[in-house]
Amino acid sequence: MEPDGSIESASVIRVVVLQVGEITASAFRSYSNLIMKHRVMPLQGVFGYYKEHQKSPFSHQPWSSGSLRFNFILGGSSRSPWQEFVAQRKIHGVIGVCHCPRMPDIAAAYEEFVLACKAYPLAQVKRCIAFDPNTEQLAEEDPQRRNLVILSGADQQRLEALLVSVMHDFAACVLMALESWVLHVDPIAAIFLSPLDNPNVTPNEDAAKLKKKRLARHPEAIGDYCLLAGSPLDARSHYARHRARPPHQQRRPLWLAGALEGHVSTLAVEKGRWDEDLEEEIRTKYSEIVPLYRKAGAMIFELEALIKVARFICRKEMARDVVDLLAQAVETGRGLQNPSDLLVLYIEVCAHIPAAGVRAQGSLLHAPGGQAVRAAGVKIRRCQRAAGAGPGVLVLQGAVPRALPQPGVSSPGAHISQ
Structure with a gap:
């Protein structure tokens, strides 16, 4: 069970923040606090760093009013067994924090970061940020270390200004990675499974049935990625596609509950503020969601749903x-x-x-x-x-x-x- 859940948790992108090399607890905390100031990044600011390599699958991206939301997990995180069920539970990015005065060999620090990133194979965007370098360390910048950023702010104000640029670039790369996943995912080959699915499926056991199951779950997965990308309107259309499928194709209670919960999250994100109508709709939808999780045997999600509404x-x-x-x-x-x-x-x-x-x-x-x-x-x-x-x-x-x-x-x- 995960703490601090909210109605809009499904829209929050997980990024781990790791210590790289030798660094004191106070220095790591200080640098991490600077990074955590960017938990909500308006798309308007991200747009300047965004490069559309092909037509975006997020046709209703609210560039002028939307935001990307991040959950920075300090010190790392274990793999969630539910990450194929809910995209929000995947680790989508890794940020390394290096304190140059305690780590003079930046090349060694970067290699340590690259090794640490192997624990997060699904993370598409990685940055190792080296703070407070000296002149010799600045000269060590190498284009081959493409995920290394050396910040040489002379004072706190200058450092924070430089970090704004780094974090907006990071957010833009995360957005492009989400786009790429949506554009290239193969609904037949993709693994849309949860811990509640039978792991003992034989290769020739109802291949047609397995194909239908994956096709049915595909719209919900796309909806999850649209929501992470800050496009609730696109997400809602995909969740609606999932719920509109005939009962014999998709009425698995776990996945139906997930699509409903994603739909509720889009309402909260799009509204952006509380009102009575929103509260009434959220309570009504969760009165459907909780029994579905119970029917599926997903106690963790049932409990989290109750806590979110409370x-x-x-x-x-x-x-x-x-x-x-x-x-x-x-x-x-x-x-x-x-x-x-x-x-x-x-x-x-x-x-x-x-x-x-x-x-x-x-x-x-x-x-x-x-x-x-x-x-x-x-x-x-x-x-x-x-x-x-x-x-x-x-x-x-x-x-x-x-x-x-x-x-x-x-x-x-x-x-x-x-």
Whole structure:
């Protein structure tokens, strides 16, 4: 189970940020903070670095109003078993951070970066950014190291200005990589599988059936990439194609739920702000999505869907509904076997209680399902120990776990502060 999910998570591009060579924790944190300022990049700024090598498959790209959204994962990330089901769970880019004063041999640092990138074979865009070089290191720039960027900003302001250019170029390359995937993917040969699919399919077992399954899943995959590319209108048309297929062709509950959830994300991204009509539509769609995930046996996605809706409506006047959703998540989550998943679930549940205005123990206990939600807080420490988390991961003495907000659409209620 993944933390910090939001209604628009499907539109967020994952990029890992790695330490390259010797670098202090404070220096890595400082440089990473500069990179993370670019979590939302307007397409208008990216356009100057974009090169259309062939006609874009995103015919409704909102260049003047859209954005690319990024989730920069510090220190690396493991491969998600669900990455073929949801494109958002793939790692699409890698950024290396090198501190030149502690790593005088830039060539060696770059080789280390190239080696580290092999852990992310699906990442199409890679950049190794070398900060604070001296004169000799600047002279080491080599055209053959095409993914190496040496930034020589004399002061913070100059450095940030240079990094803006680097990040816009990075975003443009990611966009072009998404375009290339959509243009060249073979719906027959592509692997559109999830952990719930039968892995023991023999080569000659219903080849026609396998072909139909892949063709049916192809529109949803294209929709996912359109959404990542910042084109919700294109994404919605592909999700609609998936849902419009005859029942005998595509009515797999997992993939139907995925297409519905992608559709909801397009609404949130396109609207860009909360309103009552959007909230009503989101709640209606998720009332279909949650049972579909349950029917498919995808408990992780069922739980994440419940948390996303609770987060979206999280404000005082909706406290009863929020606690109901959280209690449902806690009850469903009893079937989780992985301690790390349980830990994430309980942290997410407890993080939303105060934001909904359910602060006093009495009001929580008297809310529907309140006892189950309150019990989640008690279980967090147990899950921390089982998952091997250190005591510094979370402070529970009088404090509430805090979820990091995703960029974009927000509910009118209180946010959970960082």
